[in-house]
Amino acid sequence: MCKGSLFITPGPLIKLRENRTEQFRSAKTKYKQRLCSWVMVTAMDSTNTEHSEARPQDRPLSPCFSSGPCKKRPGYDLAKALSDAPIGRSHRSKIGKKKLKEAIEETKRILELPSDYLVGIVPASDTGAVEMAMWNLLGPLPVDICHWESFGAGWYEDAVKHLKLPNVREFKATAYGELPDLSAVNAAEHDVVFTWNGTTSGVAVPDADWIPDQRRGLTICDATSAVFAMSIPWHKIDVLTYSWQKVLGGEAAHGMLILSPRAVERLEQYTPPWPLPKIFRLKKKGKLDVSIFEGNVINTVSMLCVEDYLDALRWADSIGGLSALVERSRRNLAVLEQWVRSRDWIEFLALDERTRSCTSVCLRFTKIQRDAVKQLTQLLEDEQVAYDIDSYRDAPPGIRIWCGATVDATDIELLTKWIDWAYAQVVANNSA
Numbered sequence: 001m002c003k004g005s006l007f008i009t010p011g012p013l014i015k016l017r018e019n020r021t022e023q024f025r026s027a028k029t030k031y032k033q034r035l036c037s038w039v040m041v042t043a044m045d046s047t048n049t050e051h052s053e054a055r056p057q058d059r060p061l062s063p064c065f066s067s068g069p070c071k072k073r074p075g076y077d078l079a080k081a082l083s084d085a086p087i088g089r090s091h092r093s094k095i096g097k098k099k100l101k102e103a104i105e106e107t108k109r110i111l112e113l114p115s116d117y118l119v120g121i122v123p124a125s126d127t128g129a130v131e132m133a134m135w136n137l138l139g140p141l142p143v144d145i146c147h148w149e150s151f152g153a154g155w156y157e158d159a160v161k162h163l164k165l166p167n168v169r170e171f172k173a174t175a176y177g178e179l180p181d182l183s184a185v186n187a188a189e190h191d192v193v194f195t196w197n198g199t200t201s202g203v204a205v206p207d208a209d210w211i212p213d214q215r216r217g218l219t220i221c222d223a224t225s226a227v228f229a230m231s232i233p234w235h236k237i238d239v240l241t242y243s244w245q246k247v248l249g250g251e252a253a254h255g256m257l258i259l260s261p262r263a264v265e266r267l268e269q270y271t272p273p274w275p276l277p278k279i280f281r282l283k284k285k286g287k288l289d290v291s292i293f294e295g296n297v298i299n300t301v302s303m304l305c306v307e308d309y310l311d312a313l314r315w316a317d318s319i320g321g322l323s324a325l326v327e328r329s330r331r332n333l334a335v336l337e338q339w340v341r342s343r344d345w346i347e348f349l350a351l352d353e354r355t356r357s358c359t360s361v362c363l364r365f366t367k368i369q370r371d372a373v374k375q376l377t378q379l380l381e382d383e384q385v386a387y388d389i390d391s392y393r394d395a396p397p398g399i400r401i402w403c404g405a406t407v408d409a410t411d412i413e414l415l416t417k418w419i420d421w422a423y424a425q426v427v428a429n430n431s432a
């Protein structure tokens with residue numbers, strides 16, 4: 001943009017042009033870069049009043065904007081948070097079981113779950129919980145699988161290639177940033193598998209109105225980057241899964257499996273024809289193993305991770321519970337929305353405003369390519385301003401900023417100023 005004739009050469013630069021030394025060349029390049037970004041920024045400033053190339057003074061308090069594992073809660077202190085962990089004790093000891101039960105009960109309370117829903121802590125993180133549900137429950141009915149990014153695509157592949165289910169319909173978004181046509185899903189008669197929030201595309205379902213209250217099938221929802229940040233209409237959901245390292249900023253390892261009474265009924269009435277590995281088994285003598293949902297985990301858990309999750313739940317409770325968590329996440333999104341609105345070089349990947357994620361916010365650059373985006377994210381990392389914000393490798397060149405409840409809106413605000421600055425640097429460098 002600032003090459004050749006577009007570049008207005010001012011007086012001092014003409015003088016400099018006669019000088020042929022190396023030193024001069026580097027001074028000239030620097031000057032040109034500065035002028036270039038000034039020209040760019042000024043051009044943009046006709047619409048972008050806050051956009052400045054000046055290096056911001058203040059960094060975000062935390063540079064952790066990764067979409068998983070996500071930032072710890074505000075004020076997190078490792079030693080304090082874990083000081084009550086029963087380390088070196090069995091997870092089946094009285095104290096171990098008490099902690100696990102507390103994690104389950106507090107989850108139910110903070111998530112405002114219906115009293116007849118069950119919560120279990122299961123192996124292998126969110127993936128373990130989703131696959132456990134699929135392997136235990138799918139088979140008796142046709143299945144509609146809806147996906148709009150990589151993780152949902154994985155559940156489709158599980159159903160077709162690994163479970164080899166005969167009656168699977170695929171509802172796939174045509175491009176990153178879109179949702180498939182959910183109105184065509186037969187949630188009344190079929191089982192449905194979907195991801196509430198597509199972490200790698202920043203697209204979330206705006207509601208579950210496409211799922212009838214009265215239905216034959218089960219809805220299995222991977223909500224790992226949605227739960228605790230988005231309102232879940234529980235009466236539409238039969239199975240919901242997540243892991244601790246997302247919205248609550250917990251530690252990775254364990255999965256959470258939430259079951260409705262209808263899911264329990266299916267479990268008890270249906271036995272899949274394929275073998276189930278021990279870590280997937282939810283039944284004993286043909287009945288649901290209720291003890292799993294009281295803290296009697298299938299295999300060994302980390303009591304450190306459990307304590308850390310309890311700390312996160314206590315924090316959630318202390319700030320006002322679910323509504324406060326949702327509100328924090330929405331406020332973070334709102335900061336980005338306002339900033340994006342006044343920039344013509346960045347936009348949301350989610351095409352429909354109603355489907356914008358308030359956790360994994362995916363943005364794409366309209367005027368620079370992947371290499372330049374990489375330079376920008378590297379610059380922000382080098383400056384210790386933002387870590388791990390590169391968009392997913394298959395997604396269009398852009399950035400993904402985690403806006404979950406543990407992130408402070410003031411940090412998002414500061415981050416936007418640094419992105420303005422880094423963008424101007426990258427544009428200048430690439431035009432020089």
Ligand SMILES: Cc1ncc(COP(=O)(O)O)c(C=O)c1O
Pocket residue numbers: 067068124125126127128151152195197198199200222224225243
């Ligand atoms: C939507 C979604 N599903 C599944 C996963 C996998 O989760 P885990 O690593 O906890 O198994 C992720 C991870 O980011 C995700 O975003």
